[in-house]
Amino acid sequence: MAKITRVELQMIELVPKVKRVDAIQTFVSQETPFVTIYDSDGAIGTGYSYTIGTGGPSVMALLEHTLAPALIGQDADRIEGIWRYLLFKTHATAVGAITSLALAAIDTALWDLKCKKAGLPLWKAAGGSREHIPLYTTEGGWLHLETQALVSDALEMQERGFRGSKIKIGCEHISQDAKRLEAVRAAVGDSYEIMTDGNQGFTLSEAIRRARLLEEYGIGWFEEPMPADDVTAHVELSRRTSVPIAVGESMYSMSQFKDYLQHGAASIVQVDVARIGGITPWLKVAHLSEAFNVMVCPHFLMELHLSLVCAVPNAKWLEYIPQLDSVTNAPMQITDGVAIPSQEPGLGIDWDKDAIAAKSLMFATIDGET
Numbered sequence: 001m002a003k004i005t006r007v008e009l010q011m012i013e014l015v016p017k018v019k020r021v022d023a024i025q026t027f028v029s030q031e032t033p034f035v036t037i038y039d040s041d042g043a044i045g046t047g048y049s050y051t052i053g054t055g056g057p058s059v060m061a062l063l064e065h066t067l068a069p070a071l072i073g074q075d076a077d078r079i080e081g082i083w084r085y086l087l088f089k090t091h092a093t094a095v096g097a098i099t100s101l102a103l104a105a106i107d108t109a110l111w112d113l114k115c116k117k118a119g120l121p122l123w124k125a126a127g128g129s130r131e132h133i134p135l136y137t138t139e140g141g142w143l144h145l146e147t148q149a150l151v152s153d154a155l156e157m158q159e160r161g162f163r164g165s166k167i168k169i170g171c172e173h174i175s176q177d178a179k180r181l182e183a184v185r186a187a188v189g190d191s192y193e194i195m196t197d198g199n200q201g202f203t204l205s206e207a208i209r210r211a212r213l214l215e216e217y218g219i220g221w222f223e224e225p226m227p228a229d230d231v232t233a234h235v236e237l238s239r240r241t242s243v244p245i246a247v248g249e250s251m252y253s254m255s256q257f258k259d260y261l262q263h264g265a266a267s268i269v270q271v272d273v274a275r276i277g278g279i280t281p282w283l284k285v286a287h288l289s290e291a292f293n294v295m296v297c298p299h300f301l302m303e304l305h306l307s308l309v310c311a312v313p314n315a316k317w318l319e320y321i322p323q324l325d326s327v328t329n330a331p332m333q334i335t336d337g338v339a340i341p342s343q344e345p346g347l348g349i350d351w352d353k354d355a356i357a358a359k360s361l362m363f364a365t366i367d368g369e370t
Helices: 056-071 079-089 097-118 147-159 174-188 204-216 231-240 254-262 279-291 302-309 353-359
Strands: 004-014 030-039 044-048 133-137 164-168 193-197 245-247 318-320 333-335 338-340 362-367
Touching: 004 056, 004 353, 030 056, 030 097, 044 097, 056 079, 056 097, 056 362, 079 097, 079 279, 097 279, 133 302, 147 164, 147 174, 164 174, 174 193, 174 204, 204 231, 231 245, 231 254, 254 279, 279 302, 302 318
Parallel strands: 133 164, 133 318, 164 193
Antiparallel strands: 004 030, 004 362, 030 044, 133 338, 333 338
16 A cells, blocks of 8 residues: 655746637636655656636645645555545645645646556546547637637648637627638538637526527637526526536536436536546546436546546547646647547646746645655
8 A cells, every 4th residue: 555655835837828718707827736645665746727817826835735745654545535635635625726726736637646656547547448539729719819810720620630719708798709600601611610608698588688699600619608606596507408507617616516417407417626626536537427328528638638538538629728837848749630638647647847846936845655
């Protein structure tokens, strides 16, 4: 039985390659907490999570003062047990983003360690359902972009073999959203998928109104149309439109997903591995969705989600938003718009440790007996 002997913590900031604006916010920077776990067999696992510009130091404080010390002496193979133990150790601050993001950094590190010791890539260790997944892009669909920029990006990605593009909606007037979607649809044709994202910016009445517009253009899904904690409104919207409703990036517990699925309030689940608290709960949400015959299309973190969508049978898409190029030795493998997971043991991310160290803003080490 290998015991955890040391935990290293650090945080870096990654600046987005392009300006990212949606209906309610701007993605300022990616604060990225890293957790590296060492066990008594000499195995090492590295995990991470993220913010979009605020809260990173709070995640680091929770890790340093509460969660990481509780790992020392634990059996590193008991991932489920550790996750539950840490969840209840922070019960007074769960469910919530800070706790989930901290748990995710630890949980992904434990899965990385376990997969490396087993000599298996994560996508196989977690299920091994498929060997590749089609991509859709979000990077060229931000709300501040002019219509011609949306069209140019969609055509470029279509030429590269991508199967779809996501366009942010939430312009001041519905006619502005209409012109943008009409132009993109006319350019890419009917066989190219167009998704839309409201980023929780609409009231129920306005979401119903915009959904009627989306039906005209054969939109693949209407993502986060309203505040994520309003299940009842999503039930009503789902009854009023044929456009699939996608939710999940702003949900932090399995129970929240259960409520949406039980009430028929979501057609697509976009569970985010960092915001749900790690790989352990992510897989549970994916399998719960499968039981409801609902597909999983996770939010962001494409380098980590690649392994997870290839692990389960009910995933259809991977969202393309590159963010780790400056701290990895090799990019995610993409061929003709299809992502292929790594065969290397672990998470499948080839970290550039020197680049990470050079960007480090916070660092802490928690040691125990060997």
